[in-house]
Amino acid sequence: MSDIFAHFHFLRPFWLLILPIFLCLWWIIRRGNQQRSDLPPGIAPHLAAALQVNPIGTRRILPIDGVALCGVLLAFATAGPAWTRLANPLLADTAPLVVAFKITPSMEQTDLAPSRLDRARFKIIDLINSRAGARTALIAYAGSAHQVAPLTEDANILRPLLESLQPRVMPREGDAPATALALGRQILSKSDVPGAILFVLDDFNPSDLAAFTATSEIKHSIFFMIAAPDSTTLPQLAQIKTAKVLHLAPNDSDLAQISRWLDQAYVGALSGDERLQWQDRGWWLAWPAAFLALIWFRRGWTMRWALLLVVMPLLTPTNSHAEGWKDWFLTPDQQGQRAMNRKEFDAASRLFNDPLHRGYALMKAGQYAEAAEIFSGHGSFDAAMGEGLSLIRNRKYRLATAAFETALERQPDDPDALNNLSVSNAILDYVETAREQSDTGEDSGIGADDVVFDNDAQRGTKTTVQAQDQDAAPQTAEQWMSSIDTDMGDFLRFRFRLDLSENGK
Secondary structure, rough: HHHHHHOOEEOOOOHHHHHHHHHHHHHHHHHHHHHHHOOOOOOOOHHHHHHOOOOOOOOOOOHHHHHHHHHHHHHHHHHHHHHHOOOOOOOOEEEEEOEEOOHHHHOHHHHHOOOOOHHHHHHHHHHHHOOOOOEEEEEOOOOOOEEEEEEEEOOHHHHHHOOOHHHHHHOOOOOHHHHHHHHHHHOOOOOOOEEEEEEOOOOHHHHHHHHHOOOOHHOOOOEEEEOOOOOOHHHHHHOOOEEEEEEEEOOHHHHHHHHHHHHHHHHHHOOOOOOEOOOOOOOHHHHHHHHHHHOOOOHHHHHHHHHHHHHHOOOOOOOOOOOOHHHHOOOOHHHHHHHHHHHHHHHHHHHHHOOOHHHHHHOOOOOOOHHHHHHOOOOOHHHHHHHHHHHHHOOHHHHHHHHHHHHHHHHOOOHHHEEEHHHHHHHHHHHHHHHOOOOOOOOOOOOOEEEEEEOOOOOOOOOOOOOOOOOOOOOOOOHHHHOOOOOOHHHHHHHHHHHHHHOOO
């Protein structure tokens, strides 16, 4: 609530200048109505008082009061009250989240069936699935903290990694949430969208409290989910004034609460971004004004209003037709945004009129080719960025590189475009190198298990490959992770130890 008052302002404040004039007219008319009598002149005052059942002068609320209040509401609505900004449609509409998962022997206690660790793991999987279209990263920590997965929208990548997290894979025993906090901030610093860090733990090391209470370091929201019985309390967390704490619940109420916290953090962070437009909230005041206008109807006026409502659509030069009650109150873009909020991306792509929003909805729906085609027909910087993102997700890396170069031509030295171009070039170089090294010569009729040589540029090496059936379906990320011969837990343990050695710890 304090953020609303801090950022509240009017987009068109000059409309407020009509309020003093309007209020003066209201006062003059009201005084005139109070002094007016409905009885014919010439009647004695004492008889007039006896004949009037409800004299105008004794009424506390007059019809002009309703008209005045309606006018005041419309004046404020026209002035454009605003306190939040519109999110960039080409960026994620949900805050990124880093989950810091405590992996220690204490998490294997069975006071939460089947164990604290398993219950927390299931809850994290449910959280990731509920955040469809949003990016989530995973950190495992004990005596040291390690990135398990970077920010990703694919829950299938995170699931096998989560299932392999056990205390035996952690290279150092202990409890170091401050290290996990520093790593989480490092991950979020690379994101264009403000996010939060969620700690899933059963206890908190008091010696690390200073890292969480340092006000100069608070840049991202911090949440705590206690994976322990409800009777377990962690008084140390009460000293972190900016943190929000909840217990792991048997239903989805905790996930809903985290979602609300993330939305609040996201909206609050957008308010400080001067590049984004403010969201006009004036339409909120139109509803009470419309209700007051209904009370103003009088005998004779009702038919005139009804005639006006019938004639106006006939005089309006438009070819649009109302298809349902939503078309009476909401524009196509507003309906599309409501569908986006419900994560109905395919429906949103059919509702939007704005090409950038329609292209973004198509990209979120997985229709990358259609999205790239829409973006290519728009000559703005955001459209070029959207085209590049659509093409890179459609594995058209060379075309994506060209799109990001176009974006830089339209807005030179933009950091987001420079970063996307660098990533696109790196992926393109890696794919072409891997393709050259795995060239099997199948176009020449060489069969399976034959030894072949690479391309004419001699960039590859001698390889032996096993040909797949023509009708074989491509593996999903989860199937690919499961097909690795090495146990995933062994892989994580090796990688975590490598992290420690590289950091010199």
